[in-house]
Amino acid sequence: xxxxxxxxxxxxxxxxxxxxxxxxxxxxxxxxxxxxxxxxxxxxxxxxxxxxxxxxxxxxxxxxxxxxxxxxxxxxxxxxxxxxxxxxxxxxxxxxxxxxxxxxxxxxxxxxxxxxxxxxxxxxxxxxxxxxxxxxxxxxxxxxxxxxxxxxxxxxxxxxxxxxxxxxxxxxxxxxxxxxxxxxxxxxxxxxxxxxxxxxxxxxxxxxxxxxxxxxxxxxxxxxxxxxxxxxxxxxxxxxxxxxxxxxxxxxxxxxxxxxxxxxxxxxxxxxxxxxxxxxxxxxxxxxxxxxxxxxxxxxxxxxxxxxxxxxxxxxxxxxxxxxxxxxxxxxxxxxxxxxxxxxxxxxxxxxxxxxxxxxxxxxxxxxxxxxxxxxxxxxxxxxxxxxxxxxxxxxxxxxxxxxxxxxxxxxxxxxxxxxxxxxxxxxxxxxxxxxxxxxxxxxxxxxxxxxxxxxxxxxxxxxxxxxxxxxxxxxxxxxxxxx
Amino acid sequence: xxxxxxxxxxxxxxxxxxxxxxxxxxxxxxxxxxxxxxxxxxxxxxxxxxxxxxxxxxxxxxxxxxxxxxxxxxxxxxxxxxxxxxxxxxxxxxxxxxxxxxxxxxxxxxxxxxxxxxxxxxxxxxxxxxxxxxxxxxxxxxxxxxxxxxxxxxxxxxxxxxxxxxxxxxxxxxxxxxxx
Amino acid sequence: xxxxxxxxxxxxxxxxxxxxxxxxxxxxxxxxxxxxxxxxxxxxxxxxxxxxxxxxxxxxxxxxxxxxxxxxxxxxxxxxxxxxxxxxxxxxxxxxxxxxxxxxxx
Numbered sequence: 001x002x003x004x005x006x007x008x009x010x011x012x013x014x015x016x017x018x019x020x021x022x023x024x025x026x027x028x029x030x031x032x033x034x035x036x037x038x039x040x041x042x043x044x045x046x047x048x049x050x051x052x053x054x055x056x057x058x059x060x061x062x063x064x065x066x067x068x069x070x071x072x073x074x075x076x077x078x079x080x081x082x083x084x085x086x087x088x089x090x091x092x093x094x095x096x097x098x099x100x101x102x103x104x105x106x107x108x109x110x111x112x113x114x115x116x117x118x119x120x121x122x123x124x125x126x127x128x129x130x131x132x133x134x135x136x137x138x139x140x141x142x143x144x145x146x147x148x149x150x151x152x153x154x155x156x157x158x159x160x161x162x163x164x165x166x167x168x169x170x171x172x173x174x175x176x177x178x179x180x181x182x183x184x185x186x187x188x189x190x191x192x193x194x195x196x197x198x199x200x201x202x203x204x205x206x207x208x209x210x211x212x213x214x215x216x217x218x219x220x221x222x223x224x225x226x227x228x229x230x231x232x233x234x235x236x237x238x239x240x241x242x243x244x245x246x247x248x249x250x251x252x253x254x255x256x257x258x259x260x261x262x263x264x265x266x267x268x269x270x271x272x273x274x275x276x277x278x279x280x281x282x283x284x285x286x287x288x289x290x291x292x293x294x295x296x297x298x299x300x301x302x303x304x305x306x307x308x309x310x311x312x313x314x315x316x317x318x319x320x321x322x323x324x325x326x327x328x329x330x331x332x333x334x335x336x337x338x339x340x341x342x343x344x345x346x347x348x349x350x351x352x353x354x355x356x357x358x359x360x361x362x363x364x365x366x367x368x369x370x371x372x373x374x375x376x377x378x379x380x381x382x383x384x385x386x387x388x389x390x391x392x393x394x395x396x397x398x399x400x401x402x403x404x405x406x407x408x409x410x411x412x413x414x415x416x417x418x419x420x421x422x423x424x425x426x427x428x429x430x431x432x433x434x435x436x437x438x439x440x441x442x443x444x445x446x447x448x449x450x451x452x453x454x455x456x457x458x459x460x461x462x463x464x465x466x467x468x469x470x471x472x473x474x475x476x477x478x479x480x481x482x483x484x
Numbered sequence: 485x486x487x488x489x490x491x492x493x494x495x496x497x498x499x500x501x502x503x504x505x506x507x508x509x510x511x512x513x514x515x516x517x518x519x520x521x522x523x524x525x526x527x528x529x530x531x532x533x534x535x536x537x538x539x540x541x542x543x544x545x546x547x548x549x550x551x552x553x554x555x556x557x558x559x560x561x562x563x564x565x566x567x568x569x570x571x572x573x574x575x576x577x578x579x580x581x582x583x584x585x586x587x588x589x590x591x592x593x594x595x596x597x598x599x600x601x602x603x604x605x606x607x608x609x610x611x612x613x614x615x616x617x618x619x620x621x622x623x624x625x626x627x628x629x630x631x632x633x634x635x636x637x638x639x640x641x642x643x644x645x646x647x648x649x650x651x652x653x654x655x656x657x658x659x660x661x662x663x664x
Numbered sequence: 665x666x667x668x669x670x671x672x673x674x675x676x677x678x679x680x681x682x683x684x685x686x687x688x689x690x691x692x693x694x695x696x697x698x699x700x701x702x703x704x705x706x707x708x709x710x711x712x713x714x715x716x717x718x719x720x721x722x723x724x725x726x727x728x729x730x731x732x733x734x735x736x737x738x739x740x741x742x743x744x745x746x747x748x749x750x751x752x753x754x755x756x757x758x759x760x761x762x763x764x765x766x767x768x769x770x
Contacts, residue, residue, distance in 0.1 A: 019623065019630035049617075194575035196616075270518075276613065288515060293556070393672065402679075416675040417675060427580065433680040436676065440672040445669075448666070455669060458670075482674065
């Protein structure tokens with residue numbers, strides 16, 4: 001759709017880019033490019049948060065990426081690069097013929113799910129079409145039975161990316177098997193873990209991939225209704241999702257008889273009202289039903305009795321976004337990545353004390369060292385690595401001495417941490433671990449819904465003890481009495 | 485967010501009529517209590533007790549249940565917020581980057597304790613769990629504007645600027661003079 | 665959530681036990697973060713007496729004469745760390761252990 005001979009300028013406009021000033025850069029380009037034969041466009045998150053605002057320039061088919069672009073720099077980029085065809089080397093972060101440290105940030109990754117994030121325009125469906133968008137659902141509706149879709153996902157080894165790691169195909173098969181006509185697909189976009197922004201980035205950069213994943217899930221399970229439960233703190237993601245839903249509807253990709261098949265499916269958005277506990281599936285269901293989001297005892301599992309008591313499957317944003325790729329490219333091209341039990345790739349939000357923080361996608365089984373040093377470029381402070389925190393408030397701190405641990409569901413669990421949804425916080429020696437533990441407990445204590453005694457009172461008491469320790473009034477016995 | 489546009493859309497109607505309209509739009513949907521309350525907050529900036537009672541009358545949902553929802557979710561506010569609604573991200577990355585200091589500075593500068601609104605209605609300062617811009621911490625949002633890599637100095641400057649450009653009708657002459 | 669909430673605590677105790685022990689037994693915060701266990705002091709040999717820290721200090725805890733080393737009044741200090749950030753000469757240091765820190769009054 002884009003004329004390959006025409007030069008293009010693409011500005012990354014996701015939340016973090018905008019926070020760093022990308023909108024002003026976009027506006028500056030709009031002004032400077034007036035009257036020139038250059039196409040100006042925007043995309044979502046390119047992943048290199050540490051270099052935001054990012055601008056991609058394509059001249060004669062060659063791609064150049066500028067980082068930390070300020071509005072004042074725009075004029076020179078237009079004059080020297082776009083008009084005189086001389087790239088401004090000192091401002092570049094990546095280009096095909098240029099070796100930069102930032103290139104290792106990109107090259108060490110394995111981008112399947114993020115492949116089109118930061119490439120396509122998230123606000124037009126044509127842009128998604130141009131990268132094989134909605135071809136997976138077309139393929140499924142034409143050539144595959146719902147059972148075959150589930151079988152393909154099963155073969156791929158895809159496990160829930162929200163943190164639990166439950167096999168996706170099993171969840172779908174259970175929901176499919178449950179009796180009843182009304183079934184629901186829910187996309188959990190209530191990214192509650194502090195320090196995690198994978199779902200936000202995917203929704204802001206490639207919302208249609210999530211919708212297509214939900215369509216495939218609906219087809220596989222025999223469900224006709226979908227809900228996306230998204231945090232209200234992500235206004236841009238909500239806006240782009242709404243746009244994507246409207247466009248998909250207008251193209252007949254949502255609604256009755258999709259692509260002239262007998263399959264009908266529609267999706268509604270529900271904005272979360274701010275409760276960490278709603279990331280838990282039964283609490284999330286309560287919240288969609290308009291009640292206080294408090295978890296209930298399972299069984300019955302949502303696959304038997306979920307939303308409005310009907311069979312329901314709840315999957316995370318990243319899980320859904322993986323599905324179209326798997327259906328289109330086949331299970332084997334997915335499960336060639338990863339380890340014996342953890343297949344495929346995982347997206348991480350690399351943050352904290354890291355030189356190159358951002359959104360990364362790596363094959364399962366990569367070690368923490370490789371992530372921190374090869375991709376992340378080591379610590380921002382130049383000090384020694386102390387610990388890596390994964391899994392948010394439910395996870396654990398991995399000490400530097402164990403940083404050769406491979407990142408897969410089982411290995412992380414073995415050392416007391418969890419995969420979690422993908423937040424990865426890097427800490428150097430200036431971080432106090434007691435303070436860190438206190439920080440997380442403060443969070444869980446505030447967010448406890450109060451239903452179960454252990455959580456309501458236990459977190460409060462634990463926090464009080466930690467507070468005493470940080471005030472120099474702790475007692476030694478406590479260390480021995482706290483055991484797993 | 486929606487506040488301004490929603491308000492202008494409804495300005496001709498009385499507050500109760502706005503609530504009635506919102507409820508009517510959703511009353512037929514199952515489980516719409518939270519959505520109704522969210523829209524009321526979008527229109528008024530907060531959800532006050534009289535509003536809850538009105539919704540209760542119209543929907544038949546007991547006011548106590550509505551109140552329990554409003555107090556459960558952090559998004560809802562029972563009181564109006566200040567002209568500048570400042571949210572300080574206290575996610576893990578921002579915590580590591582020094583969000584605590586930023587909160588302290590903002591409290592000092594505005595004179596408002598956490599979660600409260602200043603007497604002149606200019607500022608509300610609130611901690612939030614995570615705004616999802618973790619690589620740019622500490623992050624602060626003022627209404628719709630996001631500020632990245634905030635330092636105590638930047639935070640102080642920001643408050644001064646907001647105070648000077650305040651639209652709430654109070655006299656600012658003195659403050660403007662002290663900034664330059 | 666109740667089941668997983670202790671994870672951050674349990675893993676930090678498991679892998680960083682000596683840090684907990686330092687806080688409990690020696691009233692010492694190795695990372696110098698815990699406000700009750702640290703104190704800020706001006707290094708007399710590095711301080712040029714410019715008075716910047718004193719001007720910036722939000723609690724008025726730093727005093728001194730121009731061109732002479734300033735001092736931090738521990739009772740007034742709120743441990744905000746602003747003085748370290750503004751000092752151009754690296755003359756403010758953080759100490760922990762050996763009875764430093766104000767206890768929980770901060």
